[in-house]
Amino acid sequence: MPSAGAAEEPVETSGSVRRGRPGYDQETVLRRAIEVFNRQGYDATSMGDLARELGLTKSAIYHHVPSKEHLLASALDEALDALSSTVTAIAATHEQPAQARLRAALRTSVEILADHLPAVTLLLRARGNSEVEQAALDRRRAIDDALAELVRDAVREGSLRTDIEPELISRLLFGMVNSSIEWFHPDGAVDASQLADAITGIAFDGLSTR
Amino acid sequence: MPSAGAAEEPVETSGSVRRGRPGYDQETVLRRAIEVFNRQGYDATSMGDLARELGLTKSAIYHHVPSKEHLLASALDEALDALSSTVTAIAATHEQPAQARLRAALRTSVEILADHLPAVTLLLRARGNSEVEQAALDRRRAIDDALAELVRDAVREGSLRTDIEPELISRLLFGMVNSSIEWFHPDGAVDASQLADAITGIAFDGLSTR
Numbered sequence: 133m134p135s136a137g138a139a140e141e142p143v144e145t146s147g148s149v150r151r152g153r154p155g156y157d158q159e160t161v162l163r164r165a166i167e168v169f170n171r172q173g174y175d176a177t178s179m180g181d182l183a184r185e186l187g188l189t190k191s192a193i194y195h196h197v198p199s200k201e202h203l204l205a206s207a208l209d210e211a212l213d214a215l216s217s218t219v220t221a222i223a224a225t226h227e228q229p230a231q232a233r234l235r236a237a238l239r240t241s242v243e244i245l246a247d248h249l250p251a252v253t254l255l256l257r258a259r260g261n262s263e264v265e266q267a268a269l270d271r272r273r274a275i276d277d278a279l280a281e282l283v284r285d286a287v288r289e290g291s292l293r294t295d296i297e298p299e300l301i302s303r304l305l306f307g308m309v310n311s312s313i314e315w316f317h318p319d320g321a322v323d324a325s326q327l328a329d330a331i332t333g334i335a336f337d338g339l340s341t342r
Numbered sequence: 343m344p345s346a347g348a349a350e351e352p353v354e355t356s357g358s359v360r361r362g363r364p365g366y367d368q369e370t371v372l373r374r375a376i377e378v379f380n381r382q383g384y385d386a387t388s389m390g391d392l393a394r395e396l397g398l399t400k401s402a403i404y405h406h407v408p409s410k411e412h413l414l415a416s417a418l419d420e421a422l423d424a425l426s427s428t429v430t431a432i433a434a435t436h437e438q439p440a441q442a443r444l445r446a447a448l449r450t451s452v453e454i455l456a457d458h459l460p461a462v463t464l465l466l467r468a469r470g471n472s473e474v475e476q477a478a479l480d481r482r483r484a485i486d487d488a489l490a491e492l493v494r495d496a497v498r499e500g501s502l503r504t505d506i507e508p509e510l511i512s513r514l515l516f517g518m519v520n521s522s523i524e525w526f527h528p529d530g531a532v533d534a535s536q537l538a539d540a541i542t543g544i545a546f547d548g549l550s551t552r
């Protein structure tokens with residue numbers, strides 16, 4: 133017996149009046165929208181493009197989503213909520229030495245990137261071209277500031293070299309993490325754990341054997 | 343005395359017939375176009391947008407550029423010519439040990455990124471949404487392959503750790519370089535040489551003091 137909440141996948145609405153108009157739950161619409169935004173760019177995507185992707189008419193899509201901005205905001209919040217809840221939590225934990233916390237922050241960033249790849253990709257490509265993107269960039273900056281503070285702590289405790297500015301270290305380490313969106317795939321040859329091992333290995337110990 | 347080739351900056355065309363229509367040399371049009379592409383996205387930019395940016399009418403801009411694609415191709419070629427002429431040249435020089443050549447390739451990549459920042463930014467954001475972008479991604483892949491081969495050489499000569507796949511090392515190191523486009527500015531607090539020092543310092547020696 134189909135339950136009222138079982139709209140996990142696109143389903144045909146059963147009433148004959150709406151025959152041929154697929155019914156989508158919010159989550160599916162959001163996933164497909166993020167995919168299209170990443171493929172052709174948010175600014176270059178119209179509600180008409182999204183409707184076509186979902187097999188809906190241009191007017192029917194408004195039954196599912198109030199606006200393109202609403203979808204963007206939901207996607208960016210998904211990435212930012214994940215990043216701020218875990219990364220800043222680690223940064224705020226003062227029980228471990230700062231280098232261990234920085235190591236954990238790098239690993240967690242990689243895990244979030246892998247678990248929320250499309251949403252994180254959209255976030256990292258946001259240029260601030262609208263209020264929604266500006267608000268997301270403000271939240272992202274707060275997370276980046278917390279991570280930079282963590283690097284400063286690690287330099288202060290004496291566990292990181294001092295000849296590179298903490299701010300620059302932070303940018304390069306999380307830049308290395310973020311650049312993975314260009315090639316990382318959940319089913320690819322490298323999994324999140326191997327990626328995190330490689331990044332922390334390079335970051336803390338470097339590659340040289342001599 | 344103004345020479346015929348002195349069209350470095352926008353100048354008013356002197357003839358009364360063309361009064362009020364600014365004359366631009368190809369180079370200036372290209373610089374301004376790259377700026378607009380980076381700001382609002384190539385796909386979301388129309389020839390009308392470019393005309394407005396240059397203070398030209400929609401028909402007058404075709405006097406300066408045959409098409410939007412032509413500008414994109416010129417910009418991507420600028421970045422790719424710089425990268426392939428120097429980076430692959432270093433990769434092909436077998437006089438030095440591979441680690442020294444990899445170090446030089448990283449430094450040169452940073453210098454090219456700094457010297458051609460807008461064009462490199464456009465290249466790194468290209469998604470392959472047109473034949474022009476596809477061709478650029480093919481050329482970029484060939485450069486990336488040469489760099490990955492250089493990393494493999496360094497692992498083979500025994501100067502780099504072997505517990506991280508050479509392919510992954512290459513992606514992470516040049517990902518760290520490329521991620522700098524998100525914050526690097528030619529007049530910023532960090533110059534290209536400091537950036538290259540920091541990247542090679544982290545890459546080869548790591549950050550840990552203990």
